[in-house]
Amino acid sequence: xxxxxxxxxxxxxxxxxxxxxxxxxxxxxxxxxxxxxxxxxxxxxxxxxxxxxxxxxxxxxxxxxxxxxxxxxxxxxxxxxxxxxxxxxxxxxxxxxxxxxxxxxxxxxxxxxxxxxxxxxxxxxxxxxxxxxxxxxxxxxxxxxxxxxxxxxxxxxxxxxxxxxxxxxxxxxxxxxxxxxxxxxxxxxxxxxxxxxxxxxxxxxxxxxxxxxxxxxxxxxxxxxxxxxxxxxxxxxxxxxxxxxxxxxxxxxxxxxxxxxxxxxxxxxxxxxxxxxxxxxxxxxxxxxxxxxxxxxxxxxxxxxxxxxxxxxxxxxxxxxxxxxxxxxxxxxxxxxxxxxxxxxxxxxxxxxxxxxxxxxxxxxxxxxxxxxxxxxxxxxxxxxxxxxxxxxxxxxxxxxxxxxxxxxxxxxxxxxxxxxxxxxxxxxxxxxxxxxxxxxxxxxxxxxxxxxxxxxxxxxxxxxxxxxxxxxxxxxxxxxxxxxxxxxxxxxxxxxxxxxxxxxxxxxxxxxxxxxxxxxxxxxxxxxxxxxxxxxxxxxxxxxxxxxxxxxxx
Numbered sequence: 001x002x003x004x005x006x007x008x009x010x011x012x013x014x015x016x017x018x019x020x021x022x023x024x025x026x027x028x029x030x031x032x033x034x035x036x037x038x039x040x041x042x043x044x045x046x047x048x049x050x051x052x053x054x055x056x057x058x059x060x061x062x063x064x065x066x067x068x069x070x071x072x073x074x075x076x077x078x079x080x081x082x083x084x085x086x087x088x089x090x091x092x093x094x095x096x097x098x099x100x101x102x103x104x105x106x107x108x109x110x111x112x113x114x115x116x117x118x119x120x121x122x123x124x125x126x127x128x129x130x131x132x133x134x135x136x137x138x139x140x141x142x143x144x145x146x147x148x149x150x151x152x153x154x155x156x157x158x159x160x161x162x163x164x165x166x167x168x169x170x171x172x173x174x175x176x177x178x179x180x181x182x183x184x185x186x187x188x189x190x191x192x193x194x195x196x197x198x199x200x201x202x203x204x205x206x207x208x209x210x211x212x213x214x215x216x217x218x219x220x221x222x223x224x225x226x227x228x229x230x231x232x233x234x235x236x237x238x239x240x241x242x243x244x245x246x247x248x249x250x251x252x253x254x255x256x257x258x259x260x261x262x263x264x265x266x267x268x269x270x271x272x273x274x275x276x277x278x279x280x281x282x283x284x285x286x287x288x289x290x291x292x293x294x295x296x297x298x299x300x301x302x303x304x305x306x307x308x309x310x311x312x313x314x315x316x317x318x319x320x321x322x323x324x325x326x327x328x329x330x331x332x333x334x335x336x337x338x339x340x341x342x343x344x345x346x347x348x349x350x351x352x353x354x355x356x357x358x359x360x361x362x363x364x365x366x367x368x369x370x371x372x373x374x375x376x377x378x379x380x381x382x383x384x385x386x387x388x389x390x391x392x393x394x395x396x397x398x399x400x401x402x403x404x405x406x407x408x409x410x411x412x413x414x415x416x417x418x419x420x421x422x423x424x425x426x427x428x429x430x431x432x433x434x435x436x437x438x439x440x441x442x443x444x445x446x447x448x449x450x451x452x453x454x455x456x457x458x459x460x461x462x463x464x465x466x467x468x469x470x471x472x473x474x475x476x477x478x479x480x481x482x483x484x485x486x487x488x489x490x491x492x493x494x495x496x497x498x499x500x501x502x503x504x505x506x507x508x509x510x511x512x513x514x515x516x517x518x519x520x521x522x523x524x525x526x527x528x529x530x531x532x533x534x535x536x537x538x539x540x541x542x543x544x545x546x547x548x549x550x551x552x553x554x555x
Contacts, residue, residue, distance in 0.1 A: 001151055004159040008125060011161040014096035015253070016075040017124075018064040021109040022083040026307070026537040028533075032108035032397035039080070039540055044402065046337065046368045048535065049425035052468060052478060052525040053434035056180040058540040060173060062251065063152060063195060064101050064128065068547050069171040070153045071084045073160050079543040088111060089544070090120040100144075101130040104211075104376060105397045107141060127159075131215055132379025135396065150216055151201055151223045168510055172236035172242045175249040181436065182479060182521050183528030192468060194247035194254015194279065195239035199232050199261075200224045201255035205283060207306075208379040209341070212253055216375060222253075229264025236276065246464075247277040247301070256282040256300075259289050266298045268442040274458035281340040284320035292332050296450065302335040307359055326362045333465065335439055338364035341371040342421050356424045359430050365438040369424040370401040371417055372409075433491035434480050439466040439483040441498050442475040470510045474502050478518025479525050547551070 026038035040058060047054040053379065059125050061079050068075045078089055090098070098117050102110045102388055109131055117126050129148040139147055154164045155437045165283040175194035179186040187193070207221020210508065226232050236248055256262055269276060277305050279302040284522050287295075307322050325337050340359040345429040347355065359367065374381040376399070384390045384407045391414065394406040412420070432438060443465040450462035469475070477499040503511040528536070 002147075002148060002155055004155060005147060007161050008097060008159055010096055012071075012073045014073050014160060015093060015318070016071070016073050016097045016099065016156075017078060017089065017093070017095045018066075018088060018099040018101065019078040019113070020064065020080055020084050020088075021062040021100065021106045021113065022081050024082070026539060029418040031112055032106055032395070034105070034400075034403075036403055037105060037400050038538070041536075042366075043535060045370065046366050047215075047283060049429050050434050051533075051535075052166075052483075052528040053180050054181070054535060055351070055435065056178070056476065056535075056538055057176040058178045058249070060543070061101060062101065062173060062198060062439055064174055065154050065171050065545075066198065066480075067156050068416055068545070069169050070162055070166075071217065071546060074548045075209055076546045079545075080540040081542050083112070083116075085542055088118055088530055090124075093127060094339075095121055095372045097127060097159075098124045099127040099129060099152075099374050101152075102128070102132040103130060103400075104132050105133055105400050106329055107132050107135060107138070107396050111142045113508040118143060119302055127156075129209055131154075131377070134211070134215060134375070134451045135370055136376060140525060170238070171226070171478075172239050175247075178538070182476070182536070184521070192247055192277075193243070193245055194249050194277075195236070196242050196249045196251055197232065197239070197247045199226045199252045200252050204257065205254060206360050206379075208383070209237070209372060209374070211375050212376055214379065217380075227261065229261045229266070229267055232261070232265050233268040236274075236338070237272075240276075242276075246275065247279070249279045250281070253281050254283050254286055255280040256290065257286040262290075262298060263294075265293070270297070270457070273457060273488060275299070275457040275464070277461060280304070284322055284325060286322065287325065289339065292328065294336060294517050295329075296332055297455065299457075299461060300334055301446075301461070302337065302365075303338065305328060305339045307340050307362060307364075323362055326364055330365070330452050331445055332449060333442060333462065335365040335442045337366040337368065338362050339368040339370070340354060340424070341372050342369055342424055343405060343409055343411065343412055344418055345372075347372075347409075349416070350419060352412070354389065356420070359424070359450070360403075360428045363432050365442055367425075367428045367432075369421055369428075371403075371421055372403060373399060373401040373405070374407050375401075382483045383398075400535060405453060405529065413428070430488060430491075433484070433488070433495060436473070436476050437480055437498065438494050440477060440502075442467060443473070444498065444505075445501060466506055470503055472517075473512060474506075474510045474514040475501070475517035475521055478514045481523035482518075482522050483525055 025033050027033055029034050042055040064077050068077050073355050100110055100113050114126055116125050126144040127146045128144040129152045133149045135148050157164045173196040176198045200222050201220040202216030203210055204220050204222050205361060206213045239245060267452040276299045278299045281304045284305060329336050389408040391406055399406050405414045447465045450458050451466060453459045477495050481492050481495040
């Protein structure tokens with residue numbers, strides 16, 4: 001644990017403001033925002049070439065929310081403010097501490113926010129956290145009093161004079177907000193709203209390009225907030241009660257690696273009859289520790305899995321047949337988000353097309369493509385520094401894996417890297433179709449296999465798949481089928497076959513919903529594609545949440 005150089009003189013009486021960096025985000029500006037790098041996980045890194053069928057949603061800044069719920073000082077979280085709203089908050093309250101969390105690309109905004117704090121709240125101690133602190137020499141780039149690398153709860157507790165070993169209190173966090181698809185607003189979570197659960201931070205696998213692993217201590221190091229399955233179960237029950245959810249996005253870099261903890265969670269789910277759905281990150285070798293039946297009983301409904309490349313040497317893929325594994329997972333109703341790195345050291349202009357085709361052949365429900373990118377703080381970055389291969393004059397705001405190489409690749413020119421990355425996204429979409437279609441196909445497999453399962457929890461979850469398919473997915477399939485009929489007849493026919501199967505197997509209601517809502521979605525999708533051929537620019541709403549705040553002093 002990193003220790004503060006001193007304690008704050010006011011201790012737990014100090015007023016704390018924790019803020020994410022200011023927007024707008026999805027446009028080029030003088031502070032480092034980039035239109036190519038919006039504040040959206042899916043549209044940025046997964047579905048961005050899927051036109052009107054790209055999933056649009058935002059996720060909260062979980063780190064600062066986690067810190068807020070684990071200190072006893074009066075604390076406000078200001079998430080996604082504008083620059084003007086940040087200034088307004090500094091003027092409205094006499095904050096003793098202002099904490100700013102950021103990723104590396106937004107260092108220009110961090111610099112400006114530090115300047116604004118000095119101007120409008122000069123009594124405040126400034127604390128900088130998040131991946132931005134991995135930048136070499138960050139202390140000379142921003143005017144801050146404290147630079148906190150790694151996990152922030154323990155640091156803040158010690159800074160405020162609180163016990164650092166107190167139990168972690170998991171906040172209740174909705175997983176996403178602002179959902180849109182096909183040009184229309186949708187219900188939270190696309191009709192399947194979820195809560196975020198964070199059992200740990202860090203990744204023990206230690207891939208050389210991984211910022212998460214490096215930031216929290218490197219290979220073999222993980223900060224476990226919850227060692228026991230019972231503790232995770234309690235946090236999930238709390239979220240279920242307060243948010244009315246039965247789906248959980250488990251933000252843990254390799255949740256299934258810890259089999260004992262996962263199986264303990266399963267025992268508690270069985271004892272209380274919880275038919276929950278879990279969206280998890282997992283390596284292929286961790287998945288191999290479980291039978292398909294165990295995964296289904298645990299409620300694993302969606303897995304984010306690294307595929308990298310068939311010739312890569314990463315331990316998380318050792319001995320894994322990812323093609324067979326993907327198909328097996330989908331056959332049991334478990335969606336797969338595959339992640340592939342473009343521009344690994346062995347890639348050349350001659351072999352990279354073949355390797356992208358191999359990635360696309362997995363036909364995952366979603367597919368993320370990222371450029372091989374040496375990011376400050378990672379072992380890969382240091383390797384490139386030592387070899388003199390980092391490119392000069394690449395702005396930190398452009399080191400995010402979705403633009404161009406920031407290093408000299410042995411075989412692929414920098415200019416070609418963006419072309420290859422864009423082609424990978426387009427090729428996946430052209431060959432496999434919209435992710436919404438693929439997800440519906442996997443859910444249908446799960447419904448077929450398990451809707452009459454003897455286990456009431458498994459049966460209930462499968463029938464929940466059926467409910468979602470009956471009341472919305474069919475209409476979306478209708479729109480996708482008609483939209484792609486001329487431009488991609490092969491995929492259009494696959495979508496048609498799935499829609500007909502759903503109408504035949506799920507009942508007449510499905511057919512009526514498809515015929516009534518489908519044309520509306522088709523009209524909206526066409527309009528959105530015509531007005532925003534590269535996707536409309538969206539910005540998250542601003543949140544202000546106070547905790548341990550005297551009621552008489554709330555603004």
